[in-house]
Amino acid sequence: MSIQQNTASSAVSSTTSKLLQVLTAVALGLFIVGFVGFSHVEAMHNAAHDTRHANAFPCH
Structure with a gap:
């Protein structure tokens, strides 16, 4: 029974x-x-904006 409890506890x-x-x-x-x-x-805003464009993520 202890093994089943340990397995359930681990899950x-x-x-x-x-x-x-x-x-x-x-x-x-x-x-x-x-x-x-x-x-x-x-x-910070420009860095995020450039990163979005570099990843081909539309931002506007």
């Missing part, structure tokens, strides 16, 4: 870890996009 732990990683990546991405996209610092 839950793995799922929780993956979910935490995804949520952290989403939060970081939204922070970066929001911070750079709405920044009044011209250099």
Whole structure:
């Protein structure tokens, strides 16, 4: 019975870890996009703008 509990616990732990990683990546991405996209610092805005164009991502 102990082996089954360890396996189930490991599966839950793995799922929780993956979910935490995804949520952290989403939060970081939204922070970066929001911070750079709405920044009044011209250099940051231009760097983000040039990066979007370099990746063929339409921005306007």
